[in-house]
Amino acid sequence: MNKAYEVVIVGGGPAGLSAGIYTARARLSSLLIEKGLIGGQVVNAELVENFPGFPEGISGYDLTELMHRQATKFGLETLTAEVTGVELNGEQKIVKTNEGDLVAKAMIIASGSEWTKLGIPGEKEFTGKGVSYCAICDGAFFTDQTVAVVGGGNAAITEALSLTKFASRVMVIHRRQELRATRIVQEKAFAEPKVEFLWNTVVEEIEGEEVVKRLRLRNVITGEKSSLGVAGIFVAIGFKPNTDYLKSILPLDATGHVITNEKMETEIPGIFAAGDIRSSSIRQVIGAVGDGATAAIYAERFITK
Amino acid sequence: MNKAYEVVIVGGGPAGLSAGIYTARARLSSLLIEKGLIGGQVVNAELVENFPGFPEGISGYDLTELMHRQATKFGLETLTAEVTGVELNGEQKIVKTNEGDLVAKAMIIASGSEWTKLGIPGEKEFTGKGVSYCAICDGAFFTDQTVAVVGGGNAAITEALSLTKFASRVMVIHRRQELRATRIVQEKAFAEPKVEFLWNTVVEEIEGEEVVKRLRLRNVITGEKSSLGVAGIFVAIGFKPNTDYLKSILPLDATGHVITNEKMETEIPGIFAAGDIRSSSIRQVIGAVGDGATAAIYAERFITK
Numbered sequence: 001m002n003k004a005y006e007v008v009i010v011g012g013g014p015a016g017l018s019a020g021i022y023t024a025r026a027r028l029s030s031l032l033i034e035k036g037l038i039g040g041q042v043v044n045a046e047l048v049e050n051f052p053g054f055p056e057g058i059s060g061y062d063l064t065e066l067m068h069r070q071a072t073k074f075g076l077e078t079l080t081a082e083v084t085g086v087e088l089n090g091e092q093k094i095v096k097t098n099e100g101d102l103v104a105k106a107m108i109i110a111s112g113s114e115w116t117k118l119g120i121p122g123e124k125e126f127t128g129k130g131v132s133y134c135a136i137c138d139g140a141f142f143t144d145q146t147v148a149v150v151g152g153g154n155a156a157i158t159e160a161l162s163l164t165k166f167a168s169r170v171m172v173i174h175r176r177q178e179l180r181a182t183r184i185v186q187e188k189a190f191a192e193p194k195v196e197f198l199w200n201t202v203v204e205e206i207e208g209e210e211v212v213k214r215l216r217l218r219n220v221i222t223g224e225k226s227s228l229g230v231a232g233i234f235v236a237i238g239f240k241p242n243t244d245y246l247k248s249i250l251p252l253d254a255t256g257h258v259i260t261n262e263k264m265e266t267e268i269p270g271i272f273a274a275g276d277i278r279s280s281s282i283r284q285v286i287g288a289v290g291d292g293a294t295a296a297i298y299a300e301r302f303i304t305k
Numbered sequence: 306m307n308k309a310y311e312v313v314i315v316g317g318g319p320a321g322l323s324a325g326i327y328t329a330r331a332r333l334s335s336l337l338i339e340k341g342l343i344g345g346q347v348v349n350a351e352l353v354e355n356f357p358g359f360p361e362g363i364s365g366y367d368l369t370e371l372m373h374r375q376a377t378k379f380g381l382e383t384l385t386a387e388v389t390g391v392e393l394n395g396e397q398k399i400v401k402t403n404e405g406d407l408v409a410k411a412m413i414i415a416s417g418s419e420w421t422k423l424g425i426p427g428e429k430e431f432t433g434k435g436v437s438y439c440a441i442c443d444g445a446f447f448t449d450q451t452v453a454v455v456g457g458g459n460a461a462i463t464e465a466l467s468l469t470k471f472a473s474r475v476m477v478i479h480r481r482q483e484l485r486a487t488r489i490v491q492e493k494a495f496a497e498p499k500v501e502f503l504w505n506t507v508v509e510e511i512e513g514e515e516v517v518k519r520l521r522l523r524n525v526i527t528g529e530k531s532s533l534g535v536a537g538i539f540v541a542i543g544f545k546p547n548t549d550y551l552k553s554i555l556p557l558d559a560t561g562h563v564i565t566n567e568k569m570e571t572e573i574p575g576i577f578a579a580g581d582i583r584s585s586s587i588r589q590v591i592g593a594v595g596d597g598a599t600a601a602i603y604a605e606r607f608i609t610k
Contacts, residue, residue, distance in 0.1 A: 018357045018591065025355055025445055027470040050330055052323045052594045053358055053368055055375035063358055070360035136602065140330055161609060165332040184610070262567045262585055280567055282599050286323065289357045290595020294587050297441065304466065305489070 005031045007299055008095050008104035010083050011242070013040020014285045015275025016110035017067040018292030019299075023108075024074035026300050031104075032071070033097060035082040039064035040112055041276075042285050046128045049140065051285050060128075063285070083111070083245050086271075093270065096245075106270045106299040109250075109258060110292060113241035113276040113283075118150065122206030123235075130212025130232045134283060135159040138232070139166045145231035148173050148215060150203055156236035157181040157189045163234065164194040171228060173198045175220055198228075206233060241277050253279045264295035270302050309408040310336045312604055313400050315388050316415035316547070318345020319590045320580025322372040323597030324413045324604075329379035331605050336409075337376070338402060340387040344369035345417055346581075347590050351433045354445065356590050365433075368590070388416070388550050391576075398575060401550075411575045411604040414555075414563060415597060418546035418581040418588075423455065427511030428540075435517025435537045439588065440464040443537070444471045450536035453478050453520060455508055461541035462486040462494050468539065469499040476533060478503045480525055503533075511538060546582050558584045569600035575607050 007023045009016045012034030023030040037043065045060035054063070072078070081099035086107065088094070095102040115133035117123055123131055132138040135149075139162060147167045149160040152174035158181075163170045172189070177199050179186050189195050198217065204225075205216040215228045241256045250266055253259055258273040260266055266273055272295035275281060275288035312328045314321045317339030328335040347353065350365035359368070377383070386404035391412065393399070400407040420438035422428055428436055437443040440454075444467060452472045454465040457479035463486075468475045477494070482504050484491050494500050503522065509530075510521040520533045546561045555571055558564055563578040565571055565585075571578055577600035580586060580593035 014357065021355055021357055022441075026441070026467070050326055050598075051358065052319070052326055052372045052375060052597075053356065053363075055371050055378055058358075066360050067357045070357060073360055136327075136331070158606075162331070162605075188609075282602050284598055284602070286598045287595050290592050290598075292357075293355075293589055293591045293595075297587050297589070300467075301463075304493075 002094070002101045002103045004103040005029045006105050006303055007031070007108065007296075008033065008093070008102055009108045009110060010095070011040070011110035011112055011275070011277070012038040012068070012078070013110060013112050013275060013288065014042060014064060014067060015288035015292040016108070017064060017071050018289040019108045019110060019274055019296040020071035020076035021067065021074060022293050022296030023299060024071055024076040026296070028300060028303065030075070031077045031079055031102065033079045033081050033083055033095070035080070038068050038078070041114065044128045045137065048137070048285060050137070060285075085245050086249050088249065088268070091270065105303050106272065108292070108295045108299060109246065109266070109271065109273040109277060110275045110288075111242040111277055113239045113257060113281070115235065116238040116240055118203060118235055118237070120203060120205055122208070126206055126208055126212045129210065130208060131206060132232060132234050133236070135162045135234055136284065139163050142167050142232045144168045146171065146229065147232040147234060148203075148228065148230045149234045149236060151236035152176060152179040152181065153236070154181045154185055157185045159234050159236050160195050161185070161189060161192060164192055168194065170195045171198055171230065172196070173201050173203060173217065175200065175202050203233070243277060263298045264291055265298060270299075272299055307399070307406045307408045310334045311410050311608055312336070312413060312601075313338065313398070313407055313409035314413045314415060315400070316345070316417055316580070316582070317343040317373070317383070318415065318417050318580060318593065319347060319369060319372060320593035320597040321413070321415035322369060322376050323594040324415060324579055324601040325376035325381035326372065326379060327598050327601030328604060329376055329381040331601070333605060333608065335380070336382045336384055336407065338384045338386050338388055338400070340385070343373050343383070346419065349433045350442065352446075353442070353590060355442070365590075390550050391554055393554065393573070396575065410608050411577065413597070413600045413604060414551065414571070414576065414578040414582060415580045416547040416582055418544045418562060418586070420540065421543040421545060423508060423540055423542070425508060425510055427513070431511055431513055431517045434515065435513060436511060437537060437539050438541070440467045440539055441589065444468050447472050447537045449473045451476065451534065452537040452539060453533065453535045454539045454541060456541040457481060457484040457486065458541070459486045459490055462490045464539050464541050465500050466490070466494055466497060469497055472499065475500045476503055476535065477501070478506050478508060478522065480505065480507050508538070548582060568603045569596055570603060575604075577604055
């Protein structure tokens with residue numbers, strides 16, 4: 001027999017935890033399913049400075065641990081399992097996992113979206129210690145220092161421009177000879193004296209001690225190798241939403257993210273989405289947490305109506 | 306000469322403070338204007354249990370004080386003044402206040418929306434001590450107790466139904482003989498044994514000691530007076546957004562709230578809105594704070610594009 005809940009939440013990052021705080025506190029029987037560790041991507045952040053309420057900052061690990069404790073206190077259950085698919089049976093949602101199937105009246109999809117990694121030595125080791133995927137989050141930590149941005153699309157060049165407010169020098173490292181970013185963004189970057197470009201170049205290794213110190217580079221045309229001293233490297237080469245298990249039932253946008261309205265409703269009544277997995281997420285903890293609360297409130301209204 | 310800022314934020318509640326944390330940290334010159342005390346309506350909440358990150362709860366005063374300290378640390382300026390109007394001069398926004406005019410490239414409107422008060426003795430004194438305007442926020446504090454809900458619209462009856470999850474008895478006090486709520490909500494309430502109705506009745510006074518103990522009632526047809534013992538009273542008779550100063554430039558919805566899209570953009574480029582003043586706000590601190598961050602991020606993109 002399938003175990004039944006009023007709300008099943010998929011994903012244990014800030015969006016899912018916030019949703020769980022709200023649904024559990026509203027006395028809806030609630031289960032959160034997470035395949036790995038509770039906390040999501042932000043557990044790698046050594047210091048989150050911009051989550052309102054923590055003027056001295058807080059580590060991503062500590063912040064999500066507090067949220068988990070809060071949700072558990074209100075009665076949220078947690079299951080370690082991987083969701084493999086979702087099926088609809090009338091109004092019921094059948095959540096298929098490697099630990100068995102579950103039944104839910106409402107689902108909140110909060111399984112996140114990972115930044116695409118470079119996949120090179122040093123990247124994982126120095127994540128949160130100079131390697132970042134988010135200038136809004138971490139740019140302020142690199143005041144008057146040299147940083148690199150890897151990528152050539154709108155996201156990368158916008159990040160580079162935003163970093164000029166902090167860094168003394170922003171090196172854009174791109175594996176091609178030209179940018180994919182829109183012309184107006186390109187022109188702005190070319191006009192900005194702090195931004196410099198290393199064309200046809202890839203990063204082969206990130207080196208440092210406690211924190212990032214330098215990058216090992218290779219020119220893909222000439223094969224020439226070089227070294228670049230930086231305090232930080234921002235990787236902006238795309239992202240991969242964790243939506244494989246949804247493909248058969250939910251329409252996704254071109255990048256695989258879930259489309260919602262401002263009530264976090266998807267096209268299927270009773271299925272909501274929250275956080276980075278959403279098409280228009282601001283990719284900030286506070287945004288994810290707001291999304292999670294919103295999804296929970298509308299899930300409660302859906303169930304009780 | 307008018308003082309110029311990149312971003313002017315109107316309103317010092319959670320939405321405005323969160324916006325200020327984000328714009329100031331992004332090194333945009335930022336001014337927050339608040340006519341009263343920093344913190345907004347939530348300063349009256351003795352315990353906010355559902356703001357993610359505070360498993361033991363936190364008072365509304367302390368929470369917004371932390372946010373203010375955080376924003377100030379990043380360089381947000383604060384001005385105590387009343388905004389009396391907004392004018393457009395090309396791309397510039399002229400913010401008119403009783404302390405002089407200011408010029409902004411972008412504005413974030415976060416001046417809130419107040420719950421309509423009953424305006425009776427005891428209401429102000431016991432706010433946060435049994436008098437509440439939000440069942441999602443405070444319902445959980447009244448487990449197995451008797452509470453009253455004042456009002457007859459959808460908001461009131463939805464609150465009453467939501468309170469049945471906690472309270473042992475929910476008395477709906479309505480000054481008319483019938484509800485304004487939609488039929489399906491009415492039917493649900495009539496079918497719920499915990500919900501009882503006091504028709505043609507108004508609350509004349511809220512009494513208590515440390516916390517609310519009883520209500521003094523009057524039947525508006527017979528004039529008969531009575532007393533009702535309750536631990537809490539939820540007032541749901543509407544709300545008044547603080548948007549008078551915007552009427553001439555921004556289209557508002559039927560209740561006077563500001564219409565935005567999910568990027569918090571209003572109809573006027575460079576003017577954003579966040580928090581309870583928005584047409585579709587969830588009226589929760591965490592939602593307001595998420596809105597504020599979103600508005601700030603899109604305001605930065607607007608300014609730098």
